[in-house]
Amino acid sequence: MIASGASSRIFDLGDGRILKLFRESVSDEMIEREVEVTAFAHAQGLPVPRPLDRRITDGERGIVYPLLDGRTLLSALRTQWAKGQALLQDMAALHGGIHDQNAAGDFRSVRQVLDTDIHYGPASEEAKQAVIAHLDTLPDGEWLLHGDYHIGNIMLTADGMRVIDWAKGARGMPAADVVRTEMLIRFGIGPSDMLTNLWRDWAARFYVGRYLARTGMTEAELTAWRPVVATAWLRARLPVRDRAFRRYLNQSLRACNLPPAS
Structure with a gap:
């Protein structure tokens, strides 16, 4: 093994x-x-x-x-901090390339996935109803989404980056996928000491900035999707940096004039 x-x-x-x-x-x-x-x-x-x-x-x-001969981006970043910007920039560019692909009619809709996770999640009924109503105002999309794009699911090989673990793939608006990656960088499974948390927050900001620069996506698009993706994540996320995530969630809800999650 x-x-x-x-x-x-x-x-x-x-x-x-x-x-x-x-x-x-x-x-x-x-x-x-x-x-x-x-x-x-x-x-x-x-x-x-x-x-x-x-x-x-x-x-x-x-x-x-x-067999992919290499190591994960997670492993590389742990030992090559100086290359962090370049690696995250390549990660953002690759994510944009994924989102360039039209997946119309081929896979499940990310809207359906988010709606289901919100419905069965632990947020208050008031919050669920408000967030789902907000989701209904957001545009549909037919672009390919990975669904779990994070530094543990990218392999560094002699031929460049390779993306693995597509079990959560879907079609939809790329902004939903970018928000999930932002959250996974900041609040996903991994170390949560003070220094690492500072790096995680910086890395998420840098990644999002590079993605927006590469694709032309606007910050307003991310703002619209953050409360939906974050509320949906409550259903299954592990309590890593839980207080920081709750602040992120409630700030995202307030930015769209939605009630707090609980």
């Missing part, structure tokens, strides 16, 4: 391929979505490993991928 996470384990098959075995808690639907979205992204010419095969091993469901 060469890697292990909350949803899967990775095994080197020894022939230039790896086997990603999913844990029992992962639904068949999510595995199928990972295959479909990853294959679609690869077919568009994006730097994504092509799924090679589906496999069941001792009752466990898996996907076979090419």
Whole structure:
């Protein structure tokens, strides 16, 4: 086994391929979505490993991928702080390239995903109703979204960055995907000491700034999507930097004249 996470384990098959075995808690639907979205992204010419095969091993469901020789962006940033700006800039440019791809009719809508997560999340009923009503005013989109684009899901190889773990892929407005990445950088799983928190906040601001400069997206678009994506995240997020995240959430709600989450 060469890697292990909350949803899967990775095994080197020894022939230039790896086997990603999913844990029992992962639904068949999510595995199928990972295959479909990853294959679609690869077919568009994006730097994504092509799924090679589906496999069941001792009752466990898996996907076979090419072995990527490299390390995650997360690992690189831990040891190469001086290269942080350049790496985050490349990350933002790659994210913009993903969002250039039209995925009309191919995948689930991110609006549906957000609506469901808000509905079943822990926010007050008043907040849920207000945020869902706000979501209904936002535009639809047909662009490819990764859904979980963070520094642990980007591999650095000799051939450049490669994006992995597409199980949360969807179609929709890129601003929703950018907001989720902003939150994952600041409040996702990882160290939360004071120095690291300062870096995380800076990295999120830098990443967003580089993305906006690359794509022409406006800060107003992010402002409109932040309360929706943040309220939806309440359903499943772990309590990392919880007080800081709650401030972010309530500031996002206030910016759109919405009631607090609780």
